[in-house]
Amino acid sequence: VSILTQLAELPETHQLLRQTCRDYADRELMPIAAKLDKEHVFPAKQIHELGAMGVMAMEVPEELGGAGMDYLAYSLAMEEISRGCASTGVVVSVNNSLYIGPILKFGTVEQKKQWIAPFTTGEKVGCFALSEPGNGSDAGAASTLARQEGDQWVLNGTKAWITNSWDASATVVFATTDKKLKHKGISAFLVPMPHPGLSLGKKEDKLGIRASSTANIILEDCRIPLENMLGPRGAGFRIAMQTLDSGRIGIAAQALGIAQAALDCAADYAHKRTAFGAPIGKLQAIQFKLADMAVAVESARLLTWKAAILKDSNKPFIKEAAMAKLAASEAATFCSHQAIQVLGGMGYVTDMPAERHYRDARITEIYEGTSEIQRLVIAGQLLKEYQS
Amino acid sequence: MHSNRYCNRIIVLPFSVLLEIRVKPDNSGVVTDGVKHSMNPFCEIAVEEAVKLKEKKLIKEVVAVSCGPQQSQETIRTALAMGADRGIHVEVAGKDYETLGPLQVSKIMAALAKKEDAQLIILGKQAIDDDCNQTGQMTAALLDWPQGTFASEVSLDGDKVKVVREIDGGLETIKISTPAVLTADLRLNTPRYATLPNIMKAKKKKIANVKPADLGVDLTSRLEVLKVEEPPQRQAGVKVETVEDLVGKLKETGRI
Numbered sequence: 001v002s003i004l005t006q007l008a009e010l011p012e013t014h015q016l017l018r019q020t021c022r023d024y025a026d027r028e029l030m031p032i033a034a035k036l037d038k039e040h041v042f043p044a045k046q047i048h049e050l051g052a053m054g055v056m057a058m059e060v061p062e063e064l065g066g067a068g069m070d071y072l073a074y075s076l077a078m079e080e081i082s083r084g085c086a087s088t089g090v091v092v093s094v095n096n097s098l099y100i101g102p103i104l105k106f107g108t109v110e111q112k113k114q115w116i117a118p119f120t121t122g123e124k125v126g127c128f129a130l131s132e133p134g135n136g137s138d139a140g141a142a143s144t145l146a147r148q149e150g151d152q153w154v155l156n157g158t159k160a161w162i163t164n165s166w167d168a169s170a171t172v173v174f175a176t177t178d179k180k181l182k183h184k185g186i187s188a189f190l191v192p193m194p195h196p197g198l199s200l201g202k203k204e205d206k207l208g209i210r211a212s213s214t215a216n217i218i219l220e221d222c223r224i225p226l227e228n229m230l231g232p233r234g235a236g237f238r239i240a241m242q243t244l245d246s247g248r249i250g251i252a253a254q255a256l257g258i259a260q261a262a263l264d265c266a267a268d269y270a271h272k273r274t275a276f277g278a279p280i281g282k283l284q285a286i287q288f289k290l291a292d293m294a295v296a297v298e299s300a301r302l303l304t305w306k307a308a309i310l311k312d313s314n315k316p317f318i319k320e321a322a323m324a325k326l327a328a329s330e331a332a333t334f335c336s337h338q339a340i341q342v343l344g345g346m347g348y349v350t351d352m353p354a355e356r357h358y359r360d361a362r363i364t365e366i367y368e369g370t371s372e373i374q375r376l377v378i379a380g381q382l383l384k385e386y387q388s
Numbered sequence: 389m390h391s392n393r394y395c396n397r398i399i400v401l402p403f404s405v406l407l408e409i410r411v412k413p414d415n416s417g418v419v420t421d422g423v424k425h426s427m428n429p430f431c432e433i434a435v436e437e438a439v440k441l442k443e444k445k446l447i448k449e450v451v452a453v454s455c456g457p458q459q460s461q462e463t464i465r466t467a468l469a470m471g472a473d474r475g476i477h478v479e480v481a482g483k484d485y486e487t488l489g490p491l492q493v494s495k496i497m498a499a500l501a502k503k504e505d506a507q508l509i510i511l512g513k514q515a516i517d518d519d520c521n522q523t524g525q526m527t528a529a530l531l532d533w534p535q536g537t538f539a540s541e542v543s544l545d546g547d548k549v550k551v552v553r554e555i556d557g558g559l560e561t562i563k564i565s566t567p568a569v570l571t572a573d574l575r576l577n578t579p580r581y582a583t584l585p586n587i588m589k590a591k592k593k594k595i596a597n598v599k600p601a602d603l604g605v606d607l608t609s610r611l612e613v614l615k616v617e618e619p620p621q622r623q624a625g626v627k628v629e630t631v632e633d634l635v636g637k638l639k640e641t642g643r644i
Contacts, residue, residue, distance in 0.1 A: 013591050016465055019426075020582050054584030067584035077584075 003309050006072070007302055017069070018076040021055070025084025033085040036211035037356050040203075042167045043088050043211055050088075051122020055081065056095050060104060064112060065120035071246070071308040075253040079301075082257025083264075086360035087211030089254040091125060094163045094212075097247035098368075099126025102172055102188065102239050106231035115170060115190050124169035127193075129159035129217050130240050136161070137373050139174075140183030140237060144219065146175035152223045153189060155197070159217040161367070165200055166213035168193050173219070174236045186236035190228045197222030208359035245318050246311065247368050248325040252304040255328035255364040259297045262332070262339035262357040266290060269343050269352075280342075289338045296331035303327050319381035326374040329364035336361040397449045398438045398508040399501060400472065401493070402431035404456065404463040405517040415615050417486060418517075427463050430512025432470075432579040434572040437542060438510050439471035439580075446544045447508070449473045453500060455493055457481040461595060468590035469582035475595035476500065480607065484600075487609035489518075492600075494526035499603035501531060506567065508549070513538055513571040524571035534564035537571040 010018065028046055036043055050056055053067075058074040060066020067073075074096060082089030103115050118124050135141040144157025155175050162171070170192050178185030191198060201216030231239050267290055270281035280286050304324040310317035336357040340347030347354040365371045404425035412419055427435075438450045452467035454460040455478040464475035478496050480488050501509055514521035528535035536542070536551030540559065543550045544566075553560045554573050582590075600607050628634045638644045 012465065013587055016462075016469055016582070016587050016590070017584060019466075020469070020584075020587065024581050049581070052583065053581050058584065062585055068588065069584055073584070 003306060003313075006309050007305055010072075010076070014073055014076055017073050018080060020053070021077045021080035022083075024050070024053070025080050029081065029084025029088055033087075034350065034353065034356060036085060036087055037208075037360075038210075038350070040210045042213060043085065043091070044167075046085075046088055047091060047125065048122040050081070050092060051120065054120075055092060056122045056125070057100055057116070057120035058096055060100060060116055060120055064117050066100075066116075070312040071249060072305060072312055075249055075304055075308045078250050078253035079257040079260065079304075082254040083261045084257075085211070086254065086258050086261075086357075087209045089257055090163055090209050090212045091167075093247070093250040093254055094127060095119065095125045097250040098128035098243060099164075099168075099170070099172060101246055102128075102230060102243045103190070105242070106188070106235070106239055110227070111190065111230065119170070125164050125167055127162050127164040127168040127171045127217075128243070129162050129165075129171050129173045131159060131161045133158055133160045133216070137370055139240060140186070142174055142176055142183075142186050142236075144173070144175040145179075146177050146187060146189065148177075148226070149223075151226055153226060153228065155189065155191070155219040155222040155224070157219050158201075159219070160201075161204070161214055162217050163212055163214050163367070165215040165217055166203055171217065172230060173217070174240055175219075177233055177236075181234060183237040184234050186240075187233050188230040188236040188239045189224060190230050191219075191222065191224055195222060195224075206363070208356070208361070208363055244368055245321055248321040248374075249304060249307050249311065249317075251364060251368045252300065252307070252321070252324040252328035255325070255332040255361065256297060256301050256304060258357050258361045258364065259293070259300070259328065259332040259335040262335040262354065262361070263290070263293045263297055265352065265354050265357065266293065266335075266339040266342040269346070273343075273346075286342055289342055293331075293335045293338055296327075296334050300324065300327035300331040319378055322369070322374040322377040322381075325364075325369060326371055326378070329361075329371060332357075332361035332364050397451060397504060397506045398441065398447050398510060399451045399453055399497070399504060399506045400431070400435050400438045400467065401453050401455075401497060401509070401511045401523070402435055402463050402467050403428045403454065403512065403515050404460060405515055409517065411616050411618050415617055417613060417616050420486075425459050425462070427466050428512050428515045428517075430514060430516070430572050430574070431463075432512075433574070433576050434510040434512050434570075435467045435470050435472060436577045436579040437539075437570075437572055438508075440577065441508075441542075441544065442471065442473075451476060451504060451506070453478065453497070455480050455488065455496055455600075457485055464595055465590055466582065468593045468595075469587045470580060471586065472593075474593055476504075476598055477595050478598050478600060478603075480600060484607050487611075487613075488607065489609060489611060490520045490522035490526055491610060492605065492607050493523050494530055495605045496600055496603060497523070497527045498530040499605055500598075501527075501567070503603070508566060509533075509569045511569070511571050513573050521571075524569050528569035531567070531569070533567050533569055535569045535571075536562060536564055537569075538573040539570050540573050540575040542570060542576065 057066035062068045173189045177187040199218045204214040307320035307324045339354045405428045406423045410419045441447045450472040452472040453476045511524045538554045540554045541552035
C-alpha cells in the first residue's frame with residue numbers, strides 16, 4: 001500500500017484500532033484525567049487495562065506478549081490515549097518506545113524474554129535513563145561511569161528527569177565504559193528496580209503531565225551481572241540516538257492528542273457560549289483561531305503518520321520523525337494557548353480542561369529532543385540531501 | 389443424566405446506531421448522511437455475552453450478523469475483534485434501509501437462523517436510536533422459539549437456558565429450551581475493549597455477503613412514517629419569591 005493511500009485513508013485494522021483506543025480514552029481516561037493531574041496519581045489500573053489490550057507493547061511480537069503491530073498503529077493509539085489523558089500517554093510512550101524499543105532492537109533472545117515479556121501486560125513499566133543533571137541535549141557528555149569488577153558491572157552517577165522512575169520495575173541506563181573514546185565509549189545497561197545501589201531522587205513537582213513520575217535515578221556502586229549490558233560495548237550513544245529517533249514519533253503522537261483535545265474543547269465552547277447575541281463560533285475572531293488550530297493539528301498529524309509509515313516500510317525516517325515531533329509539539333502549545341483564549345476566563349480555571357492541556361503541552365517541546373535539537377536534526381538531514 | 393449436546397452456534401445481531409441525531413429539515417426523518425455510526429450499546433453487551441459463552445466452551449461458534457449499508461461491515465468487524473468467529477452482512481441500502489424496521493430484521497434473522505442451524509440468537513434489547521424493543525420478540529415469534537428478554541444473567545445447562553430477566557417488579561428467573569432468542573439488558577455484562585492482537589486477527593475472519601432476496605425476505609414496510617419532529621424546546625423556568633407566589637402561579641397555569 002503506498003504512503004499516499006495510507007495517508008489519505010487508514011487501513012481498516014488501523015481504523016478499528018483507532019476507534020477502540022478512542023472509546024477507551026473517552027470512557028476510562030477523560031473522566032479521571034483532571035483528578036489524576038490534581039492528585040499526581042499514577043494511573044495503575046488504566047495501565048493494567050491498556051496492557052491487557054496490548055497497548056503497552058504494541059511493536060512487540062505476539063510470542064513475547066505484545067500486540068505485533070506497526071508504528072502507524074502505535075502513533076494512532078498514542079494520540080487517542082493522550083487525548084484522554086496526556087500523563088497516561090507519556091507512561092505508555094516511555095514503556096513502548098524508550099524502554100522496550102532499544103531492548104527489542106538490540107537485545108539478545110534471553111534479554112528480550114527477561115526484560116520485555118513481563119513489561120507487556122501493564123503490570124510492570126520501564127524507564128529510560130540517559131539525561132543527567134549536567135547534560136540533556138549534550139548526551140555525549142554522559143558522566144555516569146561503569147567499571148568492570150570481576151563478573152559485574154559497577155555503575156556510579158546520577159540520571160535526571162527520568163519519566164516513570166517512581167513506578168518502574170526496570171531501566172535502560174547509559175554509562176561511560178571507556179572515557180577516552182568520548183561518546184563512542186558509552187554503553188547501555190539493563191538494571192532492575194528496585195536494586196541495591198540504585199535510589200530515586202524526590203519526585204519532581206511539574207507544571208504538567210503530573211500523573212507520571214519524574215525523578216533522578218542515583219547510582220552508587222550499583223552492581224549488575226555482565227550479561228546486563230545491552231548491545232555491544234561502546235554502542236550506547238548510537239543505541240540512545242536510534243531509540244530517540246523512533247521515540248520522537250510516539251511523542252509527536254502524544255502532542256497531537258493534547259492539541260486535538262484543546263481544539264475539541266475550544267470548538268465545543270464556541271458552539272455553546274453566547275456573546276453579543278449569538279454563539280461565539282459565529283465571530284470571525286474565533287473562527288480564525290479554530291481554523292489555525294485545525295491546520296496546525298492536521299499538518300502535524302500527516303507528518304507523524306508519514307514518519308511512522310516510512311519507519312514501517314524500513315525507509316529512512318529520521319528527518320520526518322524530527323519534523324513530526326517539532327510540528328506536533330509546537331501545534332500542542334499553540335492549540336492549547338489558543339483554546340484558553342477562546343474560553344476566556346473559563347480557560348484559566350480547573351473547571352475546564354483547557355488549562356491542563358496548556359500545562360501538559362509545554363513539555364512536548366522539551367523532552368525526547370528539544371525543539372532546538374529537532375531543528376538541528378532536520379537541518380543535518382536536509383543539508384545531506386543537497387550535498388553534491 | 390447430563391446431555392453432552394451443547395449449543396453449537398450463536399448468532400448475534402449487532403446494530404449500529406447514529407452518534408448524533410438531527411431531524412431532517414423536511415421532517416421526513418433523521419439525517420444519516422455523513423453521521424458517524426457506532427455499535428448499539430445493548431448489542432455490545434449481546435456480543436460480549438456470546439463471546440463469553442464461547443470462552444466457557446459452552447458453544448462452538450459465534451456468528452455476527454448485521455443488516456444495513458456498507459458501513460454495517462464496520463460493526464461486524466468490531467464484533468469479530470471482540471471474539472466472534474465470522475460475520476454475515478445482509479445488504480440493505482438506500483430507500484430499503486430507511487424503511488428497515490424490526491419486522492423486516494426479524495424476518496431476516498429467522499431465515500438466517502434456520503439456514504445457519506443456530507441454537508441461540510442474542511440481540512441487544514433495543515436500539516438506542518429508535519427504542520423499538522421489538523426485534524428479539526418478533527424473531528422468536530416467527531421461529532416459534534422461546535424467548536428470554538431483558539436478560540441480566542444467562543446460564544446454559546445442557547439444552548436449557550436459565551435467564552434472569554429485569555422486569556418492572558424486580559427480577560424474574562425463567563428456564564427455556566434451546567433453540568431460543570435472548571435479548572441483552574444493561575447489567576448482563578461489561579463489554580470488553582477489543583485487544584489489539586484480536587483486531588489484527590479480525591482482519592482474517594470471513595464476512596459473507598447476503599441479500600435479503602436470497603433469504604426470501606420481502607422488505608416492504610408495513611409502516612409509513614408521516615412525520616419526524618424534535619421534542620419541544622424546554623421552556624425556561626420561572627422563579628418565585630414565596631410559597632404563596634408558587635401556589636398562585638400553579639393555580640394560574642391550571643396545574644392545581
